[in-house]
Amino acid sequence: MTAENAIADLRSALPEGSLITDPDSLQAYRRDRAEDPNAGTPLAVVRATSTEDVQAVVRIAAREGIGIVPRGAGSGLSGGSSAVDGTIVISLDRMREIRIDPALQMAVVQPGAFNAEVKSAASEHGLWYPPDPSSQEFCSIGGNVATNAGGLCCVKYGVTTDYVLGLTVVLADGRAVKLGGPRLKDVAGLSLTKLFVGSEGTLGIVTEAVLRLVPAQRAPTTLVAMFPTVEGAIGAVVDIKAAMRPSMLEFMDRVTINAVEDMMRMDLDRESAAMLIVQSDESVEIAAQQIEMIEQTCGMHGASEVYATSDPDESEALIEARRQAIPAVEKRGALLLEDVGVPLPRLGDLIDGMRVIAETRGVEIAVVAHAGDGNTHPLIVLDPTDAEQRANAEIAFGEVMDLAIALSGTITGEHGVGRLKQPWLADYLGDDVLELNLRIKRALDPDGIMNPGAVFGAL
């Protein structure tokens, strides 16, 4: 009777229209963008409108021992918000308030607000929220915080955690706590704010974030370089990174270039093996020097074509090509999305190794990368109706992570472990560090109700 009791209690505790239990309507909340074929069906979905709503749900779930899967915009790529049978999905999609405090240079944001909406609200005050996942137009801040999301400008400006000063979190027992706050420096007590960033909903549910804003970015100069070899492009990345701090340093391989060209018709050279997109947002004079040095570096590494522009629209169009890389490759089939990263000097080895895996397993792997960070997104393309290909793709998916681990890299740089990468976490962390993670998980969520199965698997 647990489920029925819970539903009845949820109905009376929540505002009208917040509770979804109709089987057809539940479908829309079963999967995130990882399209996990093993996603379950929740008991109910709650579309929360406030921290209090979230608390009410967690209290009922805790009492009945029911798991909770938090969900933002559903743009996650590791299955961190895939539903689990019999759980309650708490969707934060209706909590979208954004308050900008220009004097403090901070934003107070509810988790359902989209990343691009925060950027846009900040820009009205001449301010900037840097983290910029490619999905910025349709990913939520709550998800960004949950996965410590990165993006393109991280190579200069850091990742989400670098901008999170405070969080309101609903804990596993339904209490709401405020961690950190609108203070640039604060070392009183443990760094709990930072602990919750990247915890993928396994320790609590973020219902508000205090984000640091910075003055607006200068208009950047953008350079695109095409290379006949991947080695040339990677060599240029390493040399550029050693010489300066570009505000963007992105890589696309031939498959990706062609997929983007198919979708966007930008006259990209389809024969090129690799393309770099590099940006400098320094002052006009310094940017000009940097772009000249980047041109020379690309030339030295055999670039067949180099083009630079400081026209904002043209710049934006080039970056949009990069942002559309995943959707463009998605048109070729279903994707298994990777997110492995290595120390920068091992980037070439990683890409070489992935080529071998693709050949061995007979699958296509398109590679886009935040190359300056050593963070790559190999996209394994598959026909979902072809069982053998699917099996091979899944083997390749694991082998890419094994390869990254062997190169002192990580199994996920910015997308999170979610449910899809959970089986590899122990290999990556090792027994002692995994056990340390679990001690904290158990200390904060002793009954294991927060996002069960994500990151840590069954407890």
Add this chain to the structure above:
Amino acid sequence: MTAENAIADLRSALPEGSLITDPDSLQAYRRDRAEDPNAGTPLAVVRATSTEDVQAVVRIAAREGIGIVPRGAGSGLSGGSSAVDGTIVISLDRMREIRIDPALQMAVVQPGAFNAEVKSAASEHGLWYPPDPSSQEFCSIGGNVATNAGGLCCVKYGVTTDYVLGLTVVLADGRAVKLGGPRLKDVAGLSLTKLFVGSEGTLGIVTEAVLRLVPAQRAPTTLVAMFPTVEGAIGAVVDIKAAMRPSMLEFMDRVTINAVEDMMRMDLDRESAAMLIVQSDESVEIAAQQIEMIEQTCGMHGASEVYATSDPDESEALIEARRQAIPAVEKRGALLLEDVGVPLPRLGDLIDGMRVIAETRGVEIAVVAHAGDGNTHPLIVLDPTDAEQRANAEIAFGEVMDLAIALSGTITGEHGVGRLKQPWLADYLGDDVLELNLRIKRALDPDGIMNPGAVFGAL
């Protein structure tokens, strides 16, 4: 017999010359720079030479239930490494190795290395480690990590945690774990690296850190402005911060100006109520624009004198005046050092309130501040032989923290809670967040042997 067993076991487990038990020699390890009058006397001091040494000591201490106080350079200002009777002090002062990896743009550093030594090693490769506590010449990286230390350039470049990519930590059971590593993005598992930064030795002992380096800073332009009123200086701070991102924005009040002038003879105007030191490290052209705007802003807020220089030696001399502020004020008597911070718009209220506290309690409070961060260091000056003054100073010390809390501020921005501020932590965090801290403390150090009494008090 616990103590004798432990000493015998330490002696056989450690390299020759690592163990100190002679009562006279122990004296030097009883206090840090906070000069806590309640510091105890340890059973023994171990001057570790390796992670393995630290593990050996922790294993013995854990077995015997003996507390451990970790210690870096002893420059802490909150009593975080004050000794406790009957404990073992682990001094990391002999572990000072620094390895720079220019291709990775990272430093691998042992905890006893001084901050300035890391900066210097990085600069040989054209690289820069930004965090710059005023004590950089004599504070250790281990202590910087333990307190998440800040400094002067944080207003633009962030604090220690922003540069820590990985840590080797000896846990309370003697296991050593590697958290994070040489990867710019890594979200696999909980953010344990960030949790250990700022944990003040209460969760484990850091024996190695992987630090992110960035390209060398451009030569900055430095501006000094003198103000007839504190209000004018604070008004300028708020306006400068709203308009740009300076690489330094420091404040000194009249008492501090005079103390520095007494010590350094720089021809500072002793009648001024406040002095700002502002820096821009943008390109020459942009820096010139910014400095002009800063000059105008200071003028609008009534500055009596404004002076700017891009001469590196002169710049450095001005900043050195600021770095020497605490030592200069120390010449006036013993100090109770504060480290309270508030959201920037409340900075004026904080300084006003401190003036009232000083008058009410009949003590002198000199104020230096990382003004751009809202982080202030009120220095309460006292004659240690005057019991009544000491009592009043201690009351004022608490009242300053109460004031900061009332202004939505923190009791410590960058020095840590240590032992001196521990009684105020509960007021600042509130019961729920304190309890959350304690759950993590207990999960990682169930017997409470790691830096007992620091941050959390008796468990």
